Amino acid sequence: MKKTIRIIFILISFLSIGQSKIDSLFTIGDSKFEEKDYVKAREVYNNIKSQLPKETSDYKYVADQIAMIYFFERDNLRKQEKYEESNKYLNEFLKYIDDEKEYIRPFWNDEKKYFIIKTIIQNCFATNNYQKAREYQNILYEAYKQKKLPEGINQNYSFEMFKWEDKNIWGYEWFAELGDEESKGSFSKIVYYVYSTDENGEDKVELYRLHVLKVHKIEEKMPDYVLTKRLAKATNEVSGTLWSYTYNSPIEYEKLKKDVEEVLKGNYKVQTSGNN
Template identity: 40%
Template sequence: MRKLLFILLFIPFISLGQKDYFNELVYADSLIQNNQIELAYSQLKNLEKTIPKSDSLYDYSKIYLIDVISYLENNSRLNEDFSKSLEYGLEALDLLKKENKLFNKEFAERKPYMIKNIAVSYSGLKDYKKAKKYKDLLYKAYKHKTLPEGINEYFNFDFFKLDDKNIWGYEWFEELPKDRFSTSFTKIVYYIYSTNPDGSDKDQLYRLHVIMFHGKNENFDYVMDKRFETETEEIEGTMYSFIYKEDIDFEKLHNDVIQIVKKDIQSDTKRVRSKDSQNSKIEIEL
């Protein structure tokens, strides 16, 4: 998080107006440096009620408030406190919309990331209809080519912890090809990680891909694939018990992932590719 005091030292004191907003911001900064983020949030919220737009510190107070809210949103979401992360996410998004003219391009690009975070929170609360509403905003921006790099091809839509694992769901914007034999196509990937003592990601254990079914079937369009890597090989296998229509039921998908991880369900087939060769050895297991 940026050092507020460093920024404020470059602002002439003569422009600070009658109220000592400078000291209030410095106090908020001191709370942050001492990891008292929630107290800093309260301090900045109180300042928000009093500082006028005409004050030279108004812009800085808003930017800093959004930084603090974003930190609290992220921390709540990663701790699966989705009600709180949703509250912070909606507040941050509202500020980003209202104060859009204050921010440079880099700062304004945080808006789609916050929309993504809100979708994750709604998914965490099992409110998939509202999650879709915010995902649709991202799809609209994708079609208009207004998404910044880093979220312009895919986005995180789901996150949860299961025992000693972190599970991240990512969705690709590209739509299902009409020609089912034209290319390989992945719509969703769930990344399964082991965790460090502090709960952060450690090692990627395997991935669950929702891939296009190469063929015509009235009952499904996608099928689940389980994939992992060793030092020398990439190993893949299809799980035909887990199938999905083009309009994916994300609640079912979420529950399927839980089932696969909890029961350590293995693939029905096995495909092995050597990392140092273009050749593939394919084994079929019934």
């Protein structure tokens, strides 16, 4: 009997020491997280996570904290223009979300992953890797069809951002296709927003937009879309339809990008009809 009591006492002491150690790690991890020392915080949380049963609330807490760290650091490599490394990191993030989906908050899978995929697409466009971009675009389009996309990305998404001299250029694509209810009437499949920048290179004022606008055909041979310039705050600029730049569906991104660059250079002429 005494031997049994002694074993129980030792076991309780051992468990108490173990719990005390984990509690200390929680304190360190949370402190580093608050200090935004995410490298150390992730290391500590992973240490805790490896010692806990998955069904516990503590495991779910640290699993979610690690997801938060991934999220907070998601743009670091992209800002350094390390696009391929950024995509490697973001894909690691996506895998983590999928692996831990039973233990982290649902919005990681229901919402945030789609914004991560959008950033991967932007990175692909930054390296002109249109084929790889299409793989991720297909994921968004399928989620759109199934009405799974969250607010903020449920109608359109930013697929590209690049700088041109002292301007920031943002490309947005709408999910609706020609023939869909949403594309009836005036419809732009893609819009490039052209912004002036402040001293930090951030968006300042929207100058004009370049719409890949649906053509209301009077002849079958006419193109599906035409590039159209619409002014916002720009001065000494001209708006109108640029019939030199037309497209059929599906739009060839590489050609479109070159055309947008030509317009940015000023190499365009506004025309009022479909005759070149």
